[in-house]
Amino acid sequence: MDRMTLMFNRLIRPLKRRVLLMVSRAVIKTVNDAEGIQKLQVIGYDGELMEGLENFQQYGFSSCPPSGSEAVVVALGGNRGHAIVIGTQNRKYRVIHKKLGETVVHDDLGQMVHLKRDGIYVETPLKLEAIIGTTARVVAPAGVRLETPTLEVTGDIKDRCDDDGRTMAEMRDVYNSHVHPENDEGGPTNAPNEAM
Template sequence: MNDRLLRPIKDRLNLMLGRAIVRLVKDSGALQLIQADRSADEPADDLERFGWYGFHSVPHEGAEAIVASLGGSRSHGVVIACEDRRYRLTGMAAGEVALADDLGQVVYLTRDGLRITSPLKIDIELPEVTVTTNVYTVDADQTSFFGDVSIGGNLDVDGNSDLGNGATKFVKLADNSNATTVKAK
């Protein structure tokens, strides 16, 4: 066929997918809108960003995007993927999955189990929690409980414990034996 006849079709196909650099994100509407630079001389406003149901993020300025131009028309672009190599986790094994941000907060499904790390405080708000496990270890400088605590088995205390007024006090003696003192109310 004549190259002159195929040229418009080739041009539209070449315009269907392209890279862009994110400049601004509007996250207040029902669909996130992105302003991005497709090239040095081609800014694009109000590109609709499509993501996966249940996963939400706001990319930083400078993140990279893949923009699809529907029907090859640059006037109707949609962002189908965003990546920010500045904050990408590396060194993961095949099959591993992670959710991470730029602050170092990570939920990591490793080949050995689930790992959650954060340099920030973690708040968990749930109406009820049930943990079923063979061993449960808490390694903390200080642990606090508020409200009633029920223990359905033995309590093994390694060290001193003061259970409050009117409660039994357990003290670990220098020879590693235990002394028990009952406080009066």
């Protein structure tokens, strides 16, 4: 190798190293999710411990990746002391066999919201809770089916709510106090002996 080539290689060696270290893979050790931007502690190349790495996530979506998840680390300007995380994943919990265009939000407990080609599926081995500020409306022209041993409602249930429907409480009041003429003497019957 001639002298010019050696000098050139020596000059660009620091730049080459920075370029090679700009994007790397790492394994997440711990997560600090208590601040405005999530910070990660990761293990990079050759056991390199990197702390306080900002985890940039898509707006409107936030996750707290479990320890052992993988991360893509970008060293801004090739400076490993100023690195950020631009993506995380965990092979152990990834939902597989999706069709093109499908999207899944999931966690490590088997809970998921799956936007499938034929509809939206929500799965959870735990409880499902929806907190709604004002009203909720479900439009299901073919019907709504609940498969549950008990349906509990803290307020009234009303049928034909857009017409002349009654609440179950109103139907109960009518039933409990109703009388009608008897067939034998024409007088009214007593109210039902058991209230509804």
